[in-house]
Amino acid sequence: MTPYGSFSFFIIIAILLAPTVILGLKEKRFYVYNIVISVIVLALIFGSFWNEAITLILFTIWQVLLIKGYWVYRRKANSTFIFCLAVILSILPLTISKLSPFLFHLHLIGFLGISYLTFKGTQMIMETRDGLIKNKIPIVQLLYFILFFPTISSGPIDRYRRFEKDLKAEISKEQYKILLYDGINKIFIGFLYKYIIGFSINHYFIINLPNITNNAFQEQLYYMYGYSLYLFFDFAGYSAFAIGVSYIMGIKSPENFNKPFISRNIKDFWNRWHLSLSFWFRDYVYMRFIFWVTKKKWIKNRNLSSNLGYILLFLLMGFWHGLAIQYILYGIYHAVIMVLYNSFEQFNKKHKWWKDNKFTKVVAIIITFHFICFGFLIFSGHLIH
Structure with a gap:
């Protein structure tokens, strides 16, 4: 059963959530019940695909062991090598899932939502490294976060600390x-x-x-x-x-869209479109790249490091969508226009060529809209077929 793909899915969800609503209106905690219905819904989603269900179980065990194992290690040491190894192992199943159809013409690993579950697991390792996750996480709570069924197939991608705050909140x-x-x-x-x-x-x-x-x-x-x-x-x-x-269910999952077609530039667009994904790549790819090259003093020019960060970010985003040529071109396209806009922005700060008024805002929205639409044309594959 595909999440939100049929009216029967909504009917089942409505029936299962009825006790949650009653408990919420009576100011009773519904955490345990929500875990139960999560298991039921996951069984409905994956019940007809035993290969995917088994892969999901093995994947979840893999991620939990990595998260728990790295948390224990981080209490004692902070080796960059161990951290990088943990991140690589966390994204390994997703990498195999993306590469296997291209290299071997078959799906070695894969199930609905593997990307978004990977993002959750990887971000927890990174935040543990940063000292943002310090307390021991109960195993049931960790599983509930990773396998939270409303967002399992295509997000939004939540952050554990925000999710945990909602779980512990007393809701009147x-x-x-x-x-x-x-x-x-x-x-x-x-x-x-x-x-x-x-x-x-x-x-x-x-x-x-x-x-x-x-x-x-x-x-x-x-x-x-x-x-x-x-x-x-x-x-x-x-x-x-x-x-x-x-x-x-008492969880305020983050918004994913904020009027993206009124964006005034490409940076503004990525602060409005698929927010949880773009912010994930921004925080865990772009910002870490900038931090590393600055700390190691590999690149002294800030604009150059910023542009290289954008290129890395959008190439990874393109490859993440798939290895089909349209996805790779889509990543390259956005990398190029982001670098061009970043360079123009730096130029305009000095020369004030593009004024900031109502007229230029409208023009900027129209120009950006067309660039965005052309990017989606590339993404669709219709242009090259």
């Missing part, structure tokens, strides 16, 4: 009413985005493009805008479902 009746209202509201927004707007764009516009125009350039142009809007509404709708269900 009035506070839960607000969470319940916001959760239900987000679920309805999800239906509007994914199953009404997104479905309509795909079913009534994109699929019918060959009948709309016989001009190849016009078809590419229409597809570019149509696909960009469809991708947003489909993914934002899914995220709204995941966040809404999380709210009902």
Whole structure:
């Protein structure tokens, strides 16, 4: 059963969450019950795919052993080699999952949500290294965080410390009413985005493009805008479902989108689009790269180190999406325009060539929108097929 992929899934979730709602409105803790329904929902999602279910179990054991093992080690020592080894071992299953179809033409490891579970495990190792996770984590709480079912397939990617804070919070009746209202509201927004707007764009516009125009350039142009809007509404709708269900369970999962199509530049876009993923790559790839090259004094020019960090970040993001040529080109495209914008931004700070007023803001939004849409055209693979 695909999460949020059918109305039967929502009916089952509504039935399972009914006791959670009752407990919340009576100011009773629902942590234990939510763990139980998480196990049930995971069984429903993976029950028909025993190979994926077994892989998920083995993967989870692997991540838990790494997280627990590194936490014990970190209390005694702080070797960079051991830290790097732990991170490499954490991302190893995901790496095998991405490379095996390309190298061996078969899926050696893989299951729904392996990327997002890997991000959670890897970030916990990194935050343990940084001293942000100090206290011993109960095994059940750790499993609940890693396997939190509302966000298991495509995020949002939560941070453990934020998640733990919600778990330990005492929620009053009035506070839960607000969470319940916001959760239900987000679920309805999800239906509007994914199953009404997104479905309509795909079913009534994109699929019918060959009948709309016989001009190849016009078809590419229409597809570019149509696909960009469809991708947003489909993914934002899914995220709204995941966040809404999380709210009902007492967990305020982070937002994933913040009006990305009114971004004024490419940096602004990545602070609005798929926020949990872009912030994950920013914090655990870009910032660490900058910290390392600065600490080691490998690169003294800040702009150069920043640009190299952007190139590394977006190349990794492109390869993470897959080894198909369109994903790699998508990563390269965003790396290039990010470097170009970063260079322009530094130039403009000195020369004040691009003024900051209402007119330039509107122009910047229009220009950025077109660059974003062209990137999604690359991502779709429609341009090269």
